[in-house]
Each structure stands twice: as C-alpha cells, then as structure tokens.
Amino acid sequence: MTTVINRQRNGRSSFSQWANKHRKWVLAAPAMLFVALLIAFPVGWTLYLSFTDASGSVRAPADFIGLENYASVLTDTDRFWPAVGRTVLFTGGALLFEMILGMCIALLLWRPFRGEKWVRIAILLPLVATPVAVGMMWRLIFDPQMGFANQLLSWFGLPPQPWLSGQESALTTLIFVDIWQWTPMVVLILLAGLTSLSDEPDEASRVDGANAWQRFWYITFPLVMPTFITAILLRGIDALKTFDILYATKGKGGGSFNEVETLNVYAYGLSFDYNKYGQSSTVLILFFMMIIGCIWLLTARKKRSES
Amino acid sequence: MTTTIEELATPDVTPGPRSTPRPRRRKVASYSIFRVVMLTLVVLTFLAPLVWMVLASFKTNVDIYNPAAALVFTPTLGNYETVFGQANYLQYIFNSFWIGFASTVLSLVLGLPAAYSMSRFVMKKSAGLVLMARVIPGVSLLVPWYFIFSNLKLVGGYEVLILSHMFVALPLIVFIMMSFFDSLPVELEEQAQVDGLTPIGAFLRIALPLSVPGVATAGILSFIFSWNNFMFALVLSGSKTKTLPVAIFDFVAYASIDWGGLMAAAVVITVPIMVIALFTQKYIVSGLTAGATKG
Numbered sequence: 001m002t003t004v005i006n007r008q009r010n011g012r013s014s015f016s017q018w019a020n021k022h023r024k025w026v027l028a029a030p031a032m033l034f035v036a037l038l039i040a041f042p043v044g045w046t047l048y049l050s051f052t053d054a055s056g057s058v059r060a061p062a063d064f065i066g067l068e069n070y071a072s073v074l075t076d077t078d079r080f081w082p083a084v085g086r087t088v089l090f091t092g093g094a095l096l097f098e099m100i101l102g103m104c105i106a107l108l109l110w111r112p113f114r115g116e117k118w119v120r121i122a123i124l125l126p127l128v129a130t131p132v133a134v135g136m137m138w139r140l141i142f143d144p145q146m147g148f149a150n151q152l153l154s155w156f157g158l159p160p161q162p163w164l165s166g167q168e169s170a171l172t173t174l175i176f177v178d179i180w181q182w183t184p185m186v187v188l189i190l191l192a193g194l195t196s197l198s199d200e201p202d203e204a205s206r207v208d209g210a211n212a213w214q215r216f217w218y219i220t221f222p223l224v225m226p227t228f229i230t231a232i233l234l235r236g237i238d239a240l241k242t243f244d245i246l247y248a249t250k251g252k253g254g255g256s257f258n259e260v261e262t263l264n265v266y267a268y269g270l271s272f273d274y275n276k277y278g279q280s281s282t283v284l285i286l287f288f289m290m291i292i293g294c295i296w297l298l299t300a301r302k303k304r305s306e307s
Numbered sequence: 308m309t310t311t312i313e314e315l316a317t318p319d320v321t322p323g324p325r326s327t328p329r330p331r332r333r334k335v336a337s338y339s340i341f342r343v344v345m346l347t348l349v350v351l352t353f354l355a356p357l358v359w360m361v362l363a364s365f366k367t368n369v370d371i372y373n374p375a376a377a378l379v380f381t382p383t384l385g386n387y388e389t390v391f392g393q394a395n396y397l398q399y400i401f402n403s404f405w406i407g408f409a410s411t412v413l414s415l416v417l418g419l420p421a422a423y424s425m426s427r428f429v430m431k432k433s434a435g436l437v438l439m440a441r442v443i444p445g446v447s448l449l450v451p452w453y454f455i456f457s458n459l460k461l462v463g464g465y466e467v468l469i470l471s472h473m474f475v476a477l478p479l480i481v482f483i484m485m486s487f488f489d490s491l492p493v494e495l496e497e498q499a500q501v502d503g504l505t506p507i508g509a510f511l512r513i514a515l516p517l518s519v520p521g522v523a524t525a526g527i528l529s530f531i532f533s534w535n536n537f538m539f540a541l542v543l544s545g546s547k548t549k550t551l552p553v554a555i556f557d558f559v560a561y562a563s564i565d566w567g568g569l570m571a572a573a574v575v576i577t578v579p580i581m582v583i584a585l586f587t588q589k590y591i592v593s594g595l596t597a598g599a600t601k602g
Binding site: 016019020023024025026027028030031032034035038039040041042043045046049058059105108109113118119120121122123124125126127128129130131132133134136137138140141145146148151180184185188189191192193227230231234237241243244247248264267268271272277280281284285287288291292295 | 342345346349350352353354356357359360363371372374377417418420421423424425428430433436437439440441442443444445446447448449450451452453454457458470473474477478481505506507510531534535537538541542551552555559566569570572573576577580581583584585588591592595596599
C-alpha cells in the first residue's frame with residue numbers, strides 16, 4: 001500500500017505540486033480573470049466615458065470634459081429626472097404588491113395539501129417565461145380594441161381602458177405585468193424561508209390563545225423577516241433594471257411620449273439610438289450609485305432584524 | 308443555506324409532515340374551503356394569460372379580432388407555418404440554443420472550480436466581486452463591449468454573444484454552487500486525501516461527482532437565463548445570429564402587427580422553456596432560492 005502511494009507521489013509532476021499548493025487561486029483565477037476582463041474593466045471604462053464627450057462613431061476620438069456631463073444630466077428636468085421618478089415608481093409599486101401578494105400566496109402554500117405539485121407548477125410558469133414574449137402576450141391582451149382585458153371589463157359593465165396605449169395608464173399597466181411575472185419569485189423565496197422555520201414558537205402561541213393574525217404578525221413574520229428582506233433585495237435590484245417588458249411593449253424611448261422611460265431604457269436609448277456614449281455613461285454611473293445605495297440601506301436593515 | 312445534499316439529491320417538494328391536527332374542526336374546514344378558492348384564483352391568474360396566448364396562436368387574424376370566437380374557433384396552423392417558413396425560426400431556435408448551451412458549459416468550466424475554492428477558503432471579497440455582476444446594469448457593460456468588439460469587428464458573431472451571456476451565467480453559477488459546496492461535508496475530501504488523492508484530485512473525483520444535483524440546478528437556470536436574455540443580443544447580434552427574443556420583433560416591425568404570427572412566435576419561444584421547467588421544477592426552485600434563507 002505505502003509503495004503505491006509513494007510511487008504516485010514521486011510520479012507527480014512539479015506542475016501538479018505547484019497547482020495543488022496554490023489551489024486556492026489556481027481554481028478561482030480563471031473565473032476572476034473573466035470577471036475582471038469582461039465586467040470590472042468595462043465598468044471602469046464606463047466611469048471614464050462619463051467624464052468625456054464621446055459620441056457618434058465608436059472610433060471617434062473623445063475629449064475629457066470633467067464633470068460637464070454630470071452637471072448637464074443632473075439639471076435635466078426633461079428626460080433624466082422624470083426617468084428617475086418612473087424608475088422609483090415602477091420599482092416601488094411593483095415591489096409593494098409583489099411582497100404583499102407573495103407573502104399571502106406563500107402562506108396559502110405553506111402547509112402541505114393535495115395537488116400542491118400542480119399549483120407550484122402554475123406558479124413557476126410565468127417566472128420562466130421569456131420576458132419579451134410575455135410583453136407581446138400582454139400587448140395582445142391589453143389591446144384597447146380587441147384585447148381580453150377590455151372584454152373582461154365590459155362583462156362587469158365597466159368602461160374600456162386604454163391600458164398600454166394610454167399616456168397615464170401605460171406605466172401602471174406595466175407594473176401589473178411585472179407583478180404577474182415576478183410575484184412567483186417572491187413566493188418561492190418566502191416559502192423556502194417559511195418551511196425552514198421551527199414549529200415551536202407557532203405552537204406555543206397557539207396554546208397561549210393567539211389568533212391566526214396575531215400568530216402571523218407577532219411570531220411568523222418577524223421570524224421570516226431576514227428572508228423577506230432578501231426577497232426585497234433580489235426582486236428590487238431586478239425591478240430597477242427592468243428593460244425587456246418595457247421595450248417589448250412600448251419600443252424605443254419608452255413610447256412616443258417617453259411615458260414608460262426608466263433610467264435603464266433612457267441609458268440604452270442614449271447609447272444605441274443617439275450614440276451619446278459619454279452622457280449615457282453618466283446616467284449609468286448615477287443609476288449604479290442609486291442601486292448601491294438601495295442595497296446598502298436594505299442590508300443595514302437586514303442586519304438589524306437579525307440581531 | 309438550509310437545504311442539505313440529501314435533499315438536493317432526492318429533491319422533495321413537500322415540506323414534510325408539520326402541523327398536528329387542530330382541535331377546532333369547523334374553523335379548519337372553513338379555512339380549507341377559503342384556501343381552495345384562493346389557490347384556484349391564484350392558479351387561474353397565472354395560467355389564463357398563457358392559455359390566451361396559446362389559443363391566439365391557433366387563430367386566424369380575423370378570429371383574433373372577433374370576440375365571439377374567443378374560445379370557439381376553427382384552429383389553424385397557418386401562424387406556425389409563417390413562423391417556421393417565412394420567418395425562418397429554425398435558424399433562430401438554433402442560435403438561441405447554441406448560445407445558451409455554449410455559454411452554460413463554459414461558465415460551468417470556469418465557475419465550478421471558482422465556487423469550490425471560494426466556498427472552501429471562505430473568499431468573501433472575491434465572491435463579492437463576482438456577485439457584483441448581478442447588480443450592475445447590463446447597459447453599462449454593453450457600451451464598452453460594443454466599443455471593443457466593433458473595433459475588433461466581432462459584433463454579430465456567436466463568440467461575442469456567448470461571452471456576453473456568460474456574464475449572466477457565471478455569477479449565477481458561482482452563487483448557486485457556493486451554497487451547494489458549503490453544504491457538502493469537507494470530511495469526504497479529507498478522507499480522500501488521506502487515501503492518496505491530491506487536493507485538486509479530491510475536488511475532481513469526490514466533490515464534483517457528489518455535486519451533480521447542484522450542477523444540474525446551476526446549468527438549467529443558466530440556460531434559461533441565456534434563452535430569455537434580450538438586451539445583449541439586441542445590440543450584439545447580427546441578422547444571421549439573432550436570438551429568439553430579438554427575432555420576435557420581426558412581427559411588429561411593420562405598420563400593422565401580425566398578431567397570429569406574433570403569438571405563435573411567443574409560443575415557440577416560451578413553450579420549450581416551460582417544458583424544461585415542468586420536468587426540472589425542483590432544481591429550478593432550489594436554484595432560485597439558493598442562499599436566500601442563509602441570512
């Protein structure tokens with residue numbers, strides 16, 4: 001036995017010895033290098049571009065103009081600030097309903113029941129469906145003339161709505177689409193949190209005579225709070241960056257009146273419709289800082305709820 | 308992560324026996340009825356739009372405009388003939404599939420060792436760097452990529468699309484696999500090293516084979532995310548390398564929308580993913596919720 005091991009040890013090349021000694025970095029380096037080349041470097045470049053007047057052709061030389069882009073973007077009440085407002089409104093609105101509905105559905109699914117499997121599949125389908133195709137599907141359903149949505153309203157004697165084509169109603173309708181597609185994500189995360197809870201606190205409060213609402217509000221909800229905040233975090237980041245359904249339903253620039261133009265759609269348009277790379281980079285850097293700020297606030301809150 | 312290897316190896320959707328039967332029978336019965344009604348409503352809300360989409364894909368454009376033909380109509384395959392004939396969807400299906408497959412496999416090759424190393428050596432900062440990729444808005448990468456790749460004359464090729472989709476896949480795989488390796492007992496690898504394997508050998512021959520359920524989870528999700536990805540292909544693909552979510556815009560690019568064709572295209576894009584989801588439900592759920600309950 002020992003001879004076998006010895007022979008194996010001697011047979012090992014010096015490369016193998018080196019690789020095993022430094023395995024921490026040998027294993028991690030390729031992925032880290034990829035991330036650095038394709039992610040960190042582009043982000044650095046975006047930061048650099050945000051201080052230049054790069055525009056037009058990608059080969060055109062760009063001049064360093066300092067904070068000029070920041071000054072012009074931050075004072076732009078025509079496109080930038082409305083886009084910030086819409087981003088906040090879209091994310092806030094979608095998140096609020098997704099968390100409340102997600103919690104309700106997760107509680108409904110919590111305890112085992114017959115047919116559970118089928119309900120879970122139904123919940124999973126919107127989540128995996130391609131967002132662009134989902135956008136097209138809702139476009140048909142919300143069509144003011146022939147869409148099913150207005151047909152449904154007429155059955156209840158309600159007047160038809162313009163939905164996606166209305167200047168006021170488009171963003172609200174898209175919030176609804178986002179809720180339809182992503183509430184399942186919240187359900188799955190919260191359900192994972194709920195099923196990992198111990199039964200004891202719930203049982204104890206039941207013995208003490210707490211009713212269903214009290215048991216939820218004073219026992220279950222505080223216990224599931226860290227998962228709840230994780231769900232807000234994951235869902236919120238994605239909601240801030242929503243692009244596909246907005247582009248699929250309203251096209252470039254968030255519709256002809258920019259009625260659904262969020263920061264992401266605005267930055268995309270600046271880059272690839274107007275070729276104003278410098279200005280678009282400025283918007284992106286500000287957007288990125290906004291996302292980081294939200295994450296920082298939420299993780300601070302999460303730490304507090306855990307302690 | 309609370310899921311153990313055993314649970315992932317033989318995934319089980321039911322949370323297990325939990326509540327003891329309650330003494331208050333009538334209350335329990337009324338809750339069951341309420342629950343059934345609410346769950347039916349939930350299922351209907353999530354499924355009805357999808358059913359509507361599938362129905363419309365089998366209708367002529369005349370029937371789509373006719374409310375009386377909402378549920379009762381003569382089905383036609385005409386829309387699918389347009390999608391696969393004129394619109395050349397077989398090419399786009401191949402593009403989407405190839406880009407999804409290649410970016411997933413390459414990300415697994417890079418991501419598995421990295422996730423293992425980050426889990427075993429507790430590399431919080433490095434992991435944080437990789438996970439930052441989940442936070443960065445895609446557009447902020449697209450601009451520099453577009454600069455670099457158009458100067459290299461690579462825009463429109465498969466290589467660029469595969470690389471860009473790896474940007475989504477790699478952090479996802481590292482994230483899922485890190486929590487998976489965290490739950491894998493380190494004693495097995497230590498035992499293997501006592502028996503003569505090198506540490507890297509222990510990773511390749513012991514840890515990896517035990518991680519098949521985790522790899523399946525990460526791989527399936529990364530493929531789905533690539534298949535659904537729209538923005539990168541919108542900028543970086545050419546007319547020959549278009550993926551499905553970009554190709555669907557061919558049906559709305561004209562003055563009037565071919566609703567039947569559009570819905571058939573939407574069905575062609577979403578149904579393969581939904582079928583995959585039906586059969587791999589447990590993996591998808593465990594991947595989407597990976598690390599969510601860890602704190």
